[in-house]
Amino acid sequence: MRRASRLALPLGLGFAFLYLPILLMVLFSFNDSRMVTSFTGFSTRWYAALWNNDALTGALFLSLRIAAVSATMATILGVLAGFALARFGRFRGRPLFAAVMAAPLVMPEVITGLSLLLLFVAMEQAFGFPAGRGASTVAIAHATFGAAYVAVVVQARLSELDASLEDAALDLGARPWAVFFQVTLPLAAPAVGAGWLLAFTLSLDDLVVASFVSGPGASTLPMVIFSAVRLGLTPELYALATLLVLAVSVALLLAWWLLRPRRA
Template sequence: MTRPNPRLRALFLGAGYAFLYVPILVLMVLSFNDSAMMTTWTGFSLRWYHELFADRALLEAARLSLIIAAFTATAAVVIGTWAGYVLARMGRFRGFALFVGLVSAPLVIPEVVLGISLLLMFVELSDLLGWEGSNGAFTIWVGHVILSMAYVSVIIQSRVRDLDRSLEEAALDLGASPVKVFFQIVLPLIAPALVSAWLLAFTLSLDDVVIASFLTGPGHTTLPLEVFSRVRLGLKPEINALATLFMLLVAVFVLIANRVQNRRGYSA
């Protein structure tokens, strides 16, 4: 069996990375362009960053999106961890098929269908309960939790199934309650999966457009909706500045996480 040529492999690898990251680098470079034209470079400038921080609507949309994403990720991890643990440890029970279908439904249902269904649900609830509040941050949060919870449950379920069950059984034999076993043995062991699930849920919420477009209300525009509405009228360099700041923020978090992980590895 012949091995692939190292140069050819490096060429394909470089082409793949270029396809993924060159557009992002171009966007970051254009965020420092002094010209309002996206395709014309006239000189280095921080003009669009100044305009970005003076744009109250865009900053408020970013603040709302970050808040909703944080609360969404937290709630999705709590619910998804419970659902994933039940699927991995409780075996088959009455209504198991229905439970699996309800948990995994957001994974296969188109977001348009999910958004319309949630909108109709909130309309019916408002008529039934006499709720006078309009759609807003709460309804967006509910929709994002339902979507993200399904992804979290898949991650937790796969991680729990890989655990050595003898540790839990030994703790139970020594007199520990199932709740104590879960919090003192299972949760510490699946902590990396919990962090990964939280970050994934945070990203899904921050990136969502479809569900938020159905569940949003006046004065509650998320960042993706604000950007999407502006892009339809023409690209503006301040959007490049916003994207650059978000990518730098993500890079900082990734570096911090890697440094913490490496320190824990050395200490172990």
């Protein structure tokens, strides 16, 4: 009991440091005043103002579309890369391939964004694709570093799986692609789903890389919020952040409810 009481104070301070700012942000999203320094009364008018703010809502839906597309591309590339690293043994060029896949994990985002911008400019001059910068280039850029995270998660999962199940399927006459889709992929499905969610979150949160590779009419939500914050905070931003916190909370509760242990 004494040990628990000793841990309660630092634990409470830690949770307060993490979640008290979020609670204050939620509170001020219902502030009647436009001032973000004092709470003058309860009101929901900033949520209505947010709904009518085409810049914020348009950037939100654009970011969600880009995140979904880039996460899907990153998952496909990451699953293939993770499968190769986990199942193909020590093939020629493996160290180089592993280093290339791990590079986006440690590369500064400024370097990644600048290199991708130069790549897109060179490709446009040489092949005519992409024709300018926009949502497509942002999605491709996000998929490049998202694939590295997916590959790490999938490789770790496949390394723990018993390869004898795949060998048994091959011995029974299944083709390699059938084994991959009917045996390996279902067993690695939790890691694939986790990788997709991780890539989706990274894309939705990215600011630096998107600032380099985006163009007119392709401003993502972090870019719009960053530009707005430089001019001063508004309760509309608090309302938007509160809705995002609510969406994440609902998703976490749903995941907990689906994964909770069920009594017989």
